[in-house]
Amino acid sequence: MDRLTLITACIPPCRRLIDIGSDHATVPLSLLRNGTCEGVLITDINEGPIEVARLRVEAAGFTYACRFLQTDGLDDVDPVEGDVLLISGLGGENIARIIERGIDKLSLFKRLILQPQTKENKLRETINRLPLSLLDEIVAVEDRRLYVVMICDFSKNAADDPISEIQIEFGPKIMERIGSLLRISSRKTENCADARTALKRLSADDAIVPIDRSRIAYVQSKYDKIARRARYHQRDRQLLESFDRWIFNHI
Numbered sequence: 001m002d003r004l005t006l007i008t009a010c011i012p013p014c015r016r017l018i019d020i021g022s023d024h025a026t027v028p029l030s031l032l033r034n035g036t037c038e039g040v041l042i043t044d045i046n047e048g049p050i051e052v053a054r055l056r057v058e059a060a061g062f063t064y065a066c067r068f069l070q071t072d073g074l075d076d077v078d079p080v081e082g083d084v085l086l087i088s089g090l091g092g093e094n095i096a097r098i099i100e101r102g103i104d105k106l107s108l109f110k111r112l113i114l115q116p117q118t119k120e121n122k123l124r125e126t127i128n129r130l131p132l133s134l135l136d137e138i139v140a141v142e143d144r145r146l147y148v149v150m151i152c153d154f155s156k157n158a159a160d161d162p163i164s165e166i167q168i169e170f171g172p173k174i175m176e177r178i179g180s181l182l183r184i185s186s187r188k189t190e191n192c193a194d195a196r197t198a199l200k201r202l203s204a205d206d207a208i209v210p211i212d213r214s215r216i217a218y219v220q221s222k223y224d225k226i227a228r229r230a231r232y233h234q235r236d237r238q239l240l241e242s243f244d245r246w247i248f249n250h251i
C-alpha cells in the first residue's frame with residue numbers, strides 16, 4: 001500500500017481531523033470523500049502550502065468542512081477543535097519537537113497518527129518519554145521506499161517498560177509482530193545461521209500477508225543500514241549483536 005493510502009486507512013472515524021503540515025491536503029480530501037471525518041483543520045507553517053490546500057479543497061467542493069490555519073506545529077491549534085491528530089510527511093525530529101512542545105494539548109485526541117519521513121528512532125524515543133502509548137506501527141511501501149506509520153494514543157500503562165535500544169531502532173510494535181511470526185514459522189527458520197537468513201526465509205513464507213512482509217522488509221533494511229555503519233561504530237556492532245540474539249530467542 002502506498003504512503004498516503006495507508007495513512008488514510010489508519011484514521012479512525014472522527015468528528016474533526018487536525019492535519020499538521022497538510023501541504024496538498026490529499027489525506028483530508030480522501031477522508032472527507034469517504035465520510036471518515038466530518039471536518040478538517042488544515043494547518044501548515046508556510047503560506048504557500050495553505051493556499052494550495054485551500055484551492056484543492058475548494059475545487060473538490062469541501063470548503064464548508066475545512067478551516068485553514070498557518071502555524072508552527074500545534075502552537076495556535078485549539079485541541080477542542082479536533083479529536084484525531086495527524087502529522088505526516090515531516091522529519092522524525094520535527095514531529096518529535098511538535099508533540100513535545102504541544103504535550104499539554106495531546107490528551108484531548110483519541111488517536112495520534114504520526115508518519116516520519118526520517119529518523120523514526122528519534123520519534124520513538126520521544127513517544128516513549130511522553131505519556132503516549134505506541135499502539136501499532138504499519139509500514140507503507142512506495143517506489144521501493146519504506147515509511148512507518150505510528151498509531152498512538154494519550155495513555156501510559158504503569159506496566160509499560162522503557163523501550164530498549166533495539167526497539168528504538170527497529171520499532172517495538174514491528175518487533176512484537178515479527179517475534180510472533182518467527183514463532184509461528186519456526187519450522188521454516190530453524191537452523192538459520194544468522195538473523196539476515198532467518199528474516200529472508202520468513203519473508204519467503206507463503207503464509208505471510210503483505211502488511212507483515214512490509215514490516216519484515218523494514219527490519220531487513222534497518223539491519224543492513226546498521227550493518228554498513230557497524231564497521232566504524234561499536235554501538236552499531238552492539239545493536240546488531242542484540243538484534244541477532246533477539247532473533248535467535250524467537251526461532
Ligand SMILES: C[S@@+](CC[C@H](N)C(=O)[O-])C[C@H]1O[C@@H](n2cnc3c(N)ncnc32)[C@H](O)[C@@H]1O
Pocket residue numbers: 020021022023024043044045046049071072073087088089090094098
Ligand atoms: C512533505 S510535506 C507533507 C505533506 C503531507 N502531510 C504528507 O504527508 O504528504 C511537509 C509539509 O509540512 C510543513 N511543515 C514543516 N514543518 C512544519 C511545522 N513545524 N508545522 C507545520 N507545518 C510544517 C511544510 O511546510 C510542508 O508543507
